[in-house]
Amino acid sequence: MKAVQIMSYGAADVLRMNEVARPVPGAGEVLVSVEASSVNGHDVLVREGGLKMVSGRRFPIGVGLDFAGVVAATGADVESYRAGDRVWGMVHPRQRHTTGGAAEFVVVSADRIAPAPAGSSLVEAASLVVAGATALIALRDSVRLAAGERVLVRGAAGGVGTAAVQLAHAMGAHVTALARDRHTQLLTGLGADEVLDYGSTASEQVGPFDVILDTVGSELNCYRNRLAKGGRMTTVGLSASALAAIAASSVYGSRRIRAFSANPGTALLRDLADHVTSGALRPVVDGVHPLADTAAAHQAFEQGGVVGKQVIQVAA
Template sequence: MKAVQITSFGAPDVLRVNDVDRPAPGPGEVLVSVEASSVNGHDVIVRAGELKMVSGRRFPIGVGLDFAGVVVATGADVAGYRAGDRVWGMVHPRHRHTTGGAAEHVVVSTDRIAHAPAGLSPVDAASLVVAGATALIALRDSVHLAGGERVLVRGAAGGVGTAAVQLAHALGGHVTALARDRHAQLLTDLGADEVLDYGSTTSGQIGPFDVIVDTVGSELNCYRSRLAKGGRMVTVGLSAGALAAIAASSVYGARRIRTFSANPDTAVLRDLAGHITSGALRPVVDSVYPLEDIAAAHEAFERGGVVGKHVVAVSA
């Protein structure tokens, strides 16, 4: 089978589409024929070698966190899934040696998948696994957004950002989206009450906010200062500078900068599907690339300006 692998750290051109043996599911696992996967920031920084402490230096490393596809085989002790079921899910970031989601087949534990929402194409489903789950965990579990609170979504036009705008609106927040001015109409359609152009708006000009969801990972202290009394902030844009700011912010107690590792389990994926079924959350796909062009997808991600998600179509 075909699988995208990293055999050395570096730029997108280190990505290789290699022929590998098809894996077999063990106890509690299923084998999924992957139809689509998406490009996530985690994939990019692992490929660049910025997470060696997590990914390790043992090659090859599989590429792709998320996937949507069809169950083709089950291991022992699997209940609730059978061949032919359409599923979506996420490969654990530490379990991606040889293959990840960007492969024709992937083996995954049943606690990291759920039945895919009815009516979504594989491309649309793959676009929402990591982005949607990250936004949901951030808003619901990390900062506990309550109805009527003022929420800022920074980097609102990206994958996590577009999901966060929609979910914050669905949870009853008054949503301010910070993004490029040309995305104002899209973000308004997704539920933003106000859209600010990040090119002409500084952190000192806005707020205060009860909740800030940051997807960028820079100027974190400047934005943290725009929290209202009792406000909470979470960032999913991690870098060395961001980690330092997060650690330093602990002196502010409840008004510190929070972060988390988005590893959605079945329960989160089911909750996410509920928001999709209710109409509160819809996919936003920037572009779709064939598996063979995944390097181009990574290049496009790194150029920035993405609206929603770049998705890799693995099979028809």
């Protein structure tokens, strides 16, 4: 089968599409024929060598955290799925993989997939796996957003941001989106009550907010200061400076800066699919690239200024 792999740590040009052996599912595992994957920050971090403690120094290394496709085969003890089922899921982010979602086939544990949302194409579904799961965990579990609260989504035009705006709106919150001014119409259409241009809006000009969801990872203390009494803040932008700010904020108790690991299993993926099928969450795709152009998809992701996700279409 064809699979995109990291041949050394570095820029997007270290990615190669190689011919590799098709994996075989073991007990409790499922072999998925992949139709699409997407580019996530985790993929770029692995490729650049930012997660060497996990990914190691032996190459090649697989790329592609998430996927959507069709079950091709199941291993022993798998009773929930059968060949032909439409599924979505993700490989385990803390395990080393020689192939990931950016491949024609992927093997994962059956507890890391769920039925793909009805009514969505598999390309659309792939754009929502990590982004949607991250936004749902952040709002529902990390900060426990409640109806009527005021929430700021920082970096609202990205993959996680566009999902968070929609989910926060569905939860009954008043949503302020911080993004480029040119994205106002899109974000308003996704459920934002207010859109602020991050280029001309300083942190001290906004708020106070009951909840802040940050996807950027910079100026965290400045935004934490915009929390109302009893407010909560969480971030998914885990740079070195962000980790330092998170640690230092512990003295603020409930108003500290929180972080979490988006590592969804079947239950959360089922919940996420319900949001999609109900219409509360819809995909926002900036570009679709063939498997052979995975490097171009990474480059587009890194350039910034995109809206939503870069998707890799494996099966035409």
